[in-house]
Amino acid sequence: MTAAAHILCINPWIHDFAAYDFWARPLGLLYLAGLLRDHGCRVTFIDCLDRFHPRHPQTDPAARCGRGPYRKTPIAKPERLMDVPRRYCRYGADPEWITADLRAAGQPDMVLVTSLMAYWYPGVAETIAAVRSVYPKVPVVLGGVYATLYPAHAARATGADRVICGHGEQAVFDALEAYTGWCIRPKTDLGDINALPRPALDLQRGLPFVPVRTSRGCPFSCDYCASSLIEPRLEKRNPEEVVAEIRSWHKWCGVRDVVFYDDALLVNAEKHADIIFDMLAGSGMDLRLHTPNALHVRNITAKTAKRMHAAGMQTLRLGVETTDFEKRGMDHKVGAEEFFRAAAYLREAGFSRKHMGAYLLAGLPNQNPTEVEASIDGVKAAGITPVIAWYSPILGTKMWDAACAASRYDLAADPLLTNNAVMPCLPAFSWELAARFKDRIQK
Template identity: 40%
Template sequence: MKKILLINPWIYDFAAFDLWSKPLGLLYVGAMLRRFGFEIYLIDCLDRHQPGAEGKSKKFGTGKYRRTIVEKPKILSHIPRHWARYGISEERFVELLHSVPRPDAVLVTSIMTYWYPGVKRAVQLVREHLGPVPTILGGIYATLLPDHARKVINPDYIITGPGEIKTLLLLSELFDIPIDRSKLPKNLDEYPFPAFDMYRHHDYMVILTSRGCPFNCSFCAQRLISMPYTRRSVENVLEEFEYHHKKFGVVDFAFYDDALFLHKEKHIIPILRGILKRGLKLRLHTPNGLFARLVDPQLAELMFAAGVKTVRLSFETANESRRQQMSMKVSNADLVRAIRTLERAGYRRSEIDVYVMMGLPGQPLSEVEESIRFVHSL
């Protein structure tokens, strides 16, 4: 049986906080490989339960990462802040590399493009300590900047976009293992649940009930990263909630969907009703912005009853003309109405957050300030 090591590298940044961050794509890939007979191992550099990596735990399973100040890249030297590596120590990483059986291939994921130094360091250490083992790089950075990744990280293979099937087929070719293609999933319900069992401790879990988004906001990379908008069935989503809740006792779940409220009558409303019907006592969080326009009294009341504790609404900017150029999914009036509706359903102001963007092309700082003032005025 071929052994595959999955790695979620460190974050290198000025600041980082574990706000329900899990390498969900990598865990899906791992689960798919296991289904087809591979043996999988995981090193998650951001696992706050690794010895020596324990950061202070905060509300709803979130928490601080271990932080190590490292040399700042030259291009950022004018910024008067420390640059740090977040996650386990390098010594612990090397210890873990030697504690798993020698892998036949190493799969490394990547998230933010500018976090690539963590990916680079992980691949360097793998080569230094494991010698010539095929390295396969996937994830968001690899998908958005494959040429940069080829040059700077120099993995043996790059996988772009959703990785479950592509990685499986690559490994089958690499090791000459025939794959019965009739057993490949034909829809999202046929995918295995992500391999969360690879962790020894679970503060929270993340869940993806749909993939992609049919919108095309000018600032958003989702259309380059994900598959066309596709939903799982309500029943399949509820099974995953119940399975992980019962097996690991997890109560905090964060939705990773980009368009969670889309087709709400067929999707999120029956999901929330199903959670109530099954008597699941969960705390739900929506770190990806929600469509304020789609919040109505029925949905808001169900969210409150089913345990949606963290509500984050997408807003981007209060400047209507800029918004019209880049995204039509919300207006100032939509935001006002959504907040009032959520409050009437029982939410306190402190439970509702609104995302405002800064740094849009040509955007003056005064516009950002106006947007923040607008949100605070509500």
């Protein structure tokens, strides 16, 4: 190669009824950016969701943290969702700003776009159209969760030249060679999570928190979850390298908030997470740790609870889904005794209700609202804050067929219809039901 290939990585807009930045960053895309840069490519990054864009009015210095509302602009509601009495918006930076950013980046050799929720694909399509308007002949490669679960739909609906399913490390190298002739020989085993370079977090505009993935995959195969479809094998990183990564970012810019993106952080904790917690507790970095992804309650022991508290855990979310333990059939992650025992361990370790939340699924196929209310009461009785998670049907999961049978929509016709914000498995969208659950939580 006579000059470095230029790869532009883009995190797309969100089109939805509601969206909120809750420690959200495109970590998979930033891992690919780090990999490409480590192999000699010039990498630039544009985040359409950037809450800290220089043209965005920042009135509150405290807003520069890991959580906060996105800029939103009302847009036309999709025809298929006209029955939903909610306002539809584009979340993220103004398109004019992104067009200027694209021009300023200079023409790339290839563009990588990521995707998350399948029902956000209109934002992906708008993003790719924006790229085409500035660089009409540059190849665009799409990856991420939506691309993995709906590859055929993504190829039709987004305008991408190529769609990557699953892990993108080798696929990105292949695409670069196919479209540009640039040939990269991997330095390490791309299938080894411990051999991959660190994500290029420095490409972001500021670093208010460090997103960390200490493992990928999940040993469970819950009826409602796509984790095992996206990451069929559980792999764990070396604990020492995880802590070294956190330390490097803390040293670089003083960042204190660390957010774990794992789907199974506490599985085999004594050989993995407990080691990380102990090392962080003794590091002198004074960190604040967060787990927006649910922790498996069964893996919380008295020792692990104490270690999490000593390490500085501030936001702790549990995957409970329902406290109807007798009839539990959609997963087998936790029983009644395990749940109340884990809650006691957490309280004894020093966690209070303000730190602990338990996700409860609502809007499931054929679910009676009284079941959700009973779960709210059960979680509150354990000294934990209930957090309602509205169900989104996911193609390929065990619950998909039941969701299709219960839904008022033809879910298979369009991923838009799986949006949890529209309560797709209820007879109709209901503000009253949402308010009913909220009032129950606050009582």
